[in-house]
Amino acid sequence: MENLIALLIAAPLLGAAVLLCGGRRLDAVGHWLGTFLAGASFVLGAVLFTDMLGKAADARTVTQHLFSWIPVAGFQADVTFRLDQLSMTFVLLITGVGSLIHLYSIGYMEHDERRRRFFGYLNLFLAAMLLLVLADNYLLLYVGWEGVGLASYLLIGFWQHKPSAATAAKKAFLVNRVGDMGLSIAIMLMFTTFGTFAFGPVLDSADKVGEGRLTAIGLMLLLAACGKSAQVPLQSWLGDAMEGPTPVSALIHAATMVTAGVYLIVRSGAIFNAAPDAQLVVTVVGAVTLLFGAIVGCAKDDIKKALAGSTMSQIGYMVLAAGLGPIGYVFAIMHLVTHGFFKAGLFLGAGSVMHGMNDEVDMRRYGGLRTYMPVTFVTFGLGYLAIVGFPGLSGFFSKDKIIEAAFAKGGTEGWILGGAALLGAAITAYYMTRVMIMTFFGEKRWQPDEQGNEPHPHESPGVMTIPMIVLAVGSVFAGGFFSLGDRFLHWLEPVTGHAEGNSPVSAMTVTAATLVLLVVGAGIAYVQYGRRPVPAVAPRGSLLTRVARRDLLQDDFNHVVLVRGGEHLTRSLVYVDHTLVDGVVNGTAASVGGLSGRLRRLQNGFARSYAVSMFGGAAVLVALTLLMRAV
């Protein structure tokens, strides 16, 4: 059975190769081929899943050795895949949600003449992400990691004719490179520390190594995770990445890419467990990001950017949980899965709205859409209820566990982290209610665009609504299914380990506080946007609002500190190069040339001079030989 693991990756990879190399004759069927192969990968994943369920909990890890990749004496890199409960979870999420997004894209990209290529890239994205989660060593993981970076670059910039899309793709790629450096340094450190980078030996012997080393590795891994998962300080690419087609946003935000960082941290749990300092930094990054993303999400009028802020915030929750150690790993992944359902549903819903509104993204031009697109309204609404943590829906269970775990960290840290998580929950309720009201309730605010085309809001075709319905079902029930009888905990525990924390507040108190804050956040949003008319042009707003609209000045910061600083550094290096380095080089060359010109005159063409030179040389030779004996 384990021989099928490679096929999981091979199916979408084949799709990418065929679609990208196949040329125009595949235009008619390319999208179906891509969707079929993604679906085939999902079916294969499901088969492997049922097979895994049939085994004992501690015997579920299987590996497949494909071939020896870089066999050098002390440096062994193999192409080996590892399928355990953790990677199985990701496989099902990636292929399941990924297949639904493929299906949806058939409708969404119907009028795009490069649709075949789009599906090729989607397949490539899936293959890279699957390689990332199935790799059995960090070097192979790095290949998938880079593949994800490449695929995201291609997809974010898919509408490359728009300069904004091309810039956004470049930005995402460059910011991710910073994280990639972290991962490569972490792998090098692992190799020098453990002599290998295979998961088994590294993670098993992690507690036998000095803590300083592990802290360094952990921080570098965190840097990598920050890049892929858009955590502070490498978060700036995520908002601009909305330039890609909406299914890409759904794929990046729900099933692939941003989840990679969380996967990396959870997978490397053994390293973080033995490096408490690194763990603390992880929780701080998670807490800061969850508030950062939430605040940005409150200020955005662009529906996709509001959702992007939300993603950043929710991933912040996961990173926070992952930083808590064994008390949080399982809940990080559980939230990741439930988030995968509802965030994909929300993005697909947003895409459906845009599809019906001539690609309008400004929520101030929406309003009252619930009657025009009922299916979108219901599925989006269920996703909304799930993400704000409405009791009984997915987000309620998974987010609540994370807040509890944050408190359970204990001490002042626990209070701060738990407080941040609670505050985040309130803000989440606020901005998601705002999105919901501005889009589906209130008055119609849409207007003709410059060409005078009045939008005619309409429901999307079945190929788009069916995935939304499926995801909505997941958004509603997944959390409850996972939590009842601690199913998910028992499933994942053999891989990640689990510990019960020591919470200073009872679970009931946390739940009650969360619900109160939910009502408060949603209530404020209702008062602000439901009770008053929404102005078609955004008001100036308070200082905080204006700063949040500028993504909390992230780009200004990067520009002033990194871009300007880099330019100054480059200029001074160029100056040194021109004056000092070139000066030395050219000076040397000139002096050698001058010497050459002078020595050349010795060659005067007279045999007698040559004979003198030989005689002198012979004399020196003899003298030197005798001298050597004398000294």
Add this chain to the structure above:
Amino acid sequence: MSTVAVHSLWTTAVDPISKFQAPKIEYAQLSPTLIVIGAALVGVLIEAFVPRKSRYHAQVFVSVVALAAAFAAVVALASGGYGTTKAHIAAMGALAVDGPALFLQGTILLAGLFGVFTFAERRLDPAAHGNRVDSFAAQAASVPGSDSEKAAVKAGFTTTEAFPLLLFAVGGMLVFPSANDLLTLFVALEVFSLPLYLLCALARRKRLMSQEAAVKYFLLGAFASAFTLFGIALLYGYAGSVSYATIAQVVDGTVTNVDPALANTMGNDVLLLIGAAMIVMGLLFKVGAVPFHMWTPDVYQGAPTPVTGFMAAATKVAAFGALLRLLYVVLPGLRWDWRPVMWAVAIVTMLGGAIVAITQTDIKRLLAYSSIAHAGFILAGVIATTRSGVSSVLFYLAAYSFVTIGAFAVVTLVRDAGGEATHLSKWAGLGRRSPLVAAVFAVFLLAFAGIPLTSGFAGKFAVFKAAAEGGAIPLVVIGVISSAVAAFFYIRVIVLMFFSEPNPEGPTVAVPSPLTLTAIGAGVAVTLVLGVAPQYFLNLASQASVFVR
């Protein structure tokens, strides 16, 4: 004065039979040399008895067959184990048959073979009065510009003596690295030097320059030979023998029985040191090491280009072979004396060759200075005094000779009305007009410069590695710096060929016969093969790196 003033030979009756023993000669093991010398004699007979119009073909045929047969004999001897397990001293102690000797003989024979191909090229020069001509003078004895020369040209004469001369030179070169006593060494030196002096004088065009080069070469060569001979005399005085093995034993102190006639001189280290230095100087002259290099640019420039190519490759191989044997077999006990001196010579040779080459404007002179710099690099390997030093030098010599013959063969192709266009300015833009020829030359230049994936890199790496392992790190540093300086003028020629505007009145590239093409093709092939997959040949050189004593 009652002591005998007359030598005993005059007073003592010699028992005619019992005292004289016929020398025991291992003809089979000396067959490469014998074949080549025999063929040279046949060549002389051809000159004497074969009609003039058939001589060219007969000479080329005899030369090619002889060199190929000799090479086959070398291969047979090597595969018969004479390079390793069965290595021994042959011909009554006169010649060594061992790995280095066979390896270098094989290299010299291949250089000679491809040299013959370039000698025999008759499609480059425009036909004179309907007769196809090669690079050699119509009649070497006629005064340049005289009526007799014009008559010879009109009659379509060519100097087919060049082929037996080449064979004699090759014969001497085969003996040179395997010579195992000082007299054989000297005889071999003269046997290969005299034909080379003559060959240098045989250019068809620019005859005065060619003759001037020959005279300079002869005068300075004779001067150097005198040093060598004097050094041999001093060493005989020191050791009482010209045999390598005996001298080495005397140096080590294992032989103490003093010849009464030499009681005053034997064991006198001053004689040893001066004698050794003078012999080494003669050999350094042949390899073109600074400060004994000054003949090189003039002779390389004046000699007919095929001769230059052959000479630059084969002489260097033979002379370095002899130098290696002298230093490793005769004077290993003296290495603390000669190593510092050779350090100095290697340093000035590497730097001198590379630096002076920068300002050269003639392609043949440029290559001459390049060969000087290469002599310095090889010396760095010689100084290692380890087995890997020997093998690296062997490998370098093999790689270098193919590049050199190929490069000079390309030089013969680029011509204008006055013959070969050797001034660098005329090579500007060659890559635009004749991309293939320019690309091939670029490959050779890159090999000279030691760029990876060419044989030059593998060779340079091997000698520098050996030198570094032998403790000569400063030498390696200077070698690498010199390589960097040298890379400048090699690359400059490439830039000139490919990135300059072609001169509208520039030279044309002649289409050669398959003979020259073979030489150039072999050069490119060996350069790339030794560059990409050098291991087999490095192993071969390593197996062949033990001297028999």
